[in-house]
Every structure is written in structure tokens, then in C-alpha cells.
Amino acid sequence: MNMSYKEYGQLVKKMSPGSPIYKTFPLAFLIGGTICSVGEALRLWLSSMNMSKEECGIWVSVILIFITAVLTGFGVFHKIAKFGGAGTFVPITGFANAVVSPALEFQTEGFILGVSSKMFIIAGPVIVYGTIAAMASGTICYIINCLGGNI
């Protein structure tokens, strides 16, 4: 075949259909927006019951995680995610699905080496780098505090 890797790469690019962004962008906006407004509705409802701001935030996350877990269990979540794309995986629902879906899938390998160890194959990096970033952020705060500043 008379073709350099580069030429072939260009041919592949030309022949490969791209994502239909006229569909994916509006859907990500709509579905992501809807999930966030559900969160907002929950937050308003909880704060009307005299909950503190912090508690409200926690319960909103927990409820959304719970809903995602149930939808993942019934095999519905990935059908919504197929349309939602980033609209479903960027909100906390995506994190929850990333934990619940391998847990569900790897039950055939048992609860120790299957469910619990595979639980973090996708979500693990989020926790690891989130924690590292938070520690970096904390270090900066600490230094500023020591210098007498306030952040």
C-alpha cells in the first residue's frame, strides 16, 4: 500500500464521521441543565425546611447520587447518557454512575475482588486528583495564613 502513515491518517480523518454536534451540544445543555435544576429545586425545598447551607448541599448530592444509582441498576441511566453525553457525566450523576456501574458489572467476580475493587476504576482518579489538588490548595491557604493574609 503506497501511502505514508501521515497520508493514511488524513484519509481516515476524512472518511470518519465526526460527532453530530448540532445534536450533542444542545442535548448536553438540556440534560445537564435539567439535572442541575432538579438539584436546585431540591436545594430550595431543603432550605425551606430550615436546613443549613452546608447540609442542603450534602443532601442534594446524596439524593442525586441515589437517583443515579437506582437508574443505573434498572439499566436506564446509560440510555439517558447516550443522549446526554457530557450533560449526564459532568454533573455528580456522572460520578455516581462511574462508581455504581462497575460495582454492578463485576459482581460475577465476587464482592471483594469484583464489586469493591472495580468500583473505582473510573471514579478513582477523580478522588485521587481531587484530593491532591485540595491538598495543594490547602498548602497555599496555610502559607497565606502563616504570612498573616486571608483568603
Add this chain to the structure above:
Amino acid sequence: MEIAISLLKAFCVGGLICVVGQILLDYTKLTPARILVGFVVLGVFLGTIGIYKPVVEFAGAGATVPLTGFGYLLSEGVSQAVKTQGLVGILKGGLCAGAAGISAAILFGILVALIFKPKKK
């Protein structure tokens, strides 16, 4: 009316953050896992330099529900912990703030694995 405006703000801001994720997904070779990591780290960063807080005050859940909000939560937690506990706060603050979400995901993950069976796409 006030409620409607809050919901609309959350919808627009949350939706836009998701569209940024979709742009990364469609135009780069980044996998969802990498995009999620990027969003959380970005959230921590924006939280630390104080940009994210006004967004949260404006959009409520529209800013806290996306994973950037999770990052913001970690940065808030760690900065509070450093203030009250000093050096130890650097180690404790982030995970403590995220603990509820992570624990909930673990709990529901185990429960779902106990109850349901995996199915085809």
C-alpha cells in the same frame, strides 16, 4: 417567581458547564474519565483563587452539581480546615468535605450490586 428564576439560573449555568465537557468530548481525544478529573481539579483551582464562589452564589446547584462544584467543595473544605486546624487541615479538609458524596456513592454502589443484574446497552 423567585423560584423560577433560581431554577432558570441553575439550568443555564449547569447546562453551559456541561456543554464545555461536551466540546472536550467531541473535539479532543479526551476520555470521560480524563474530563472528569480535569473538571474536579479545575473546580479546586477556581475555588482556591476565589472565582467559583460568586458563580455558586449566582447559580446555586447549577454550579455545585457539576463536578467543578465537587472540586469547589473540596477547596472550601480545605481552606476552612486549615483555618481551624492548621497544618493537619491540609490533609483532612478536602476528603472531609467530599466524604458525604463519596460515602453515598460507595453505599449505593454496593446496594445496587446486591440487588440488580447487569444488562446490555
Add this chain to the structure above:
Amino acid sequence: MKNKRGVICFKNPPSILGYAAVAGDMEANGPLKGKFDKVFQGDMDGEKSFEKAESKMQLFAAKQALKKAGLSPDEIDIAFAGDLLNQCIGTNYGLRELNIPFAGIYGACSTMAESILIGSVFVSSGYVSKSIAVTSSHFCASERQFRFPLEYGGQRPLTAQWTATAAGAVVLGKQNEGKVNVKAACVGEIIDYQIKDMNNMGAAMAPAAVNTITKFFKSTKTQAEDYDMILTGDLGQVGSAILSQIMDKEGYPLKGKHSDCGLLLFDRQRQDVHSGGSGCGCSAAVLCADVLKRLETGKLKRVLFIATGALMSPTANQQGESIPGVAHLIFLEGNIGHGNCD
């Protein structure tokens, strides 16, 4: 013609004595509806895991092919078989109970052509009198091994292909014992055009198909017109388009003779498979459910079957490696046909 560089013209072309195809319910609702020997219901068909379900499919395909050939397992001298799963567990557990001397092979999605090819060489050489070639793939079992958990909400790009849940088996015997002969074959080279996208396997495999087909055409001094059908394994829509464009450039246009198993197994308009089907079971099922029947009845006479495999490893891919491709060719001719390849 001399047999060299992987091109083999059989002096005593082995023939196909029996064959069988099984499929999952989604595959069985595609364009080949009603042509499978058995349809497996649900993702597990009553088994405890997807892997066990795959083994069950493979065992059924092997038994059914033997039954149609009128043979029992102890009349078979050797089995060449494989699948996509790590350590080929679909095959190892599937064929365990048959007690046929077994040589496992791995050729990714090219396994059906590879196993028929090796079996043919063994039979043609006279060292064995009957062999069986078996392969399978299972969507759920592959997806969890190569990509993400099934319930994980990700978007599949349009270039991605859908691993077929299917299995196929072919029993080979001496010349003219069956109605279809394996006249010639071509063992493919590992061809790598530096494609790294796990979601564009068709593009990774197309250069291998080009290499094998042009090599075979050159060696046998034939071209597309000399065949009724040039059937590639599972290039899908993207890979097929690339193949026909490059074949035109190479001076061997396929002139409407080309079909692709990945496009024949599923209806892309109706079924959500994006670029088409893939997996060893895909080409195996299309061959055994449809093409062999048409060769037997004389509706097709001369068919080139080129199963393509993307030799993809998640480990190598994560280490930054590209995805090499391989394509093995077998030339099938119905008994009512004519002509030799040399």
C-alpha cells in the same frame, strides 16, 4: 504458481462438511433473521456470566456443525478455535467437554478465517482427515474486558463498532466430500498504520485487508471480476469506505463485489451499531448463517472471505501503542464451480 509469502493454493482443496451459526437476539433480528441455527435469548441465556454464555454459544455451534456433517466429536482429529477474551476462555471452557485435540489460536476478529485456514492446511497435507474451526464473540463479555462496564453512561463515537454476540463453526474434510471447497488461502501480515483510536477499529484494520487482498490478487493473477463476492470480516462502514478507496488507488478496484460482514449482520438504519458489527462472531456468523449456504446452493460460486482483526490490547493502547491489524483470506468455491486458482 508458487506458494510463497503466505499465499497457499491447495493441491487437494479440503471441503466444508458442515457448518453452524448461532446469534444473540439482537443479531437475530437483523438482516439475517431466521438464518441462524439457534438464537440465544437475553445476554446470558440462563448462564451465570457473560463469559459462560459465550462458551455455551460456542459449544452449541460446534455440536450443531458436527451434527450437520453427520459426525461425532471423536471423529474429528483436530480443532482450531479461539475468541476475543483473555486466555481465550470462551473457547477453552466451551470446547472442554468435546475432547477433540485442540490448538487454541488468537487472531482477534480474524479468527474465523485463520482457524479455517490452518485447518485446511492440516487436512490438505493429509496429516489429519477432519478438522473443525470454531469461534465466538459476546458483546457484553468484550465490552467489560476491552472498554467500560455496560451500565456506564458514555457516548460511543460514530466510528465505533458493535461487537456481535454470535458464534460459528465449520467442519473440514477431504476434497469433494462436501459441497464447498477451500481452494486457496493467504495468511496476512501484521500491518500497522499507526491508528490509535480504540473507537475506530475499521480504520486500524483496513490497511491489513488491502495488503492481503492485493497480495492474493497479484500471486494468483486474478482481480475482483473473477469472484462473485469479496467479503471482508468486519471493517464496518468507515473501514469499508477506506478499503474501496485504497483498492481503487492500488489498481485493484473492487467494482461492487465487496461486502462486509459487519454491515451484513446488522441494519445500521434500524439498529444502533454506529459503524457496523465486529468481533470474531460477526464474520463467523455471516459466513456460517448465510454465505456458505449460498455457495452450497450455487447462488454464489467463488467467494473471497477476508476476516480482519484489530490486534488491540488495552494495555498496549494505554502505553501509547497503535493498533496493528491483520487480515487472513480464504478462497471458497462451490463444487458446481469451475477453474483452478493456479
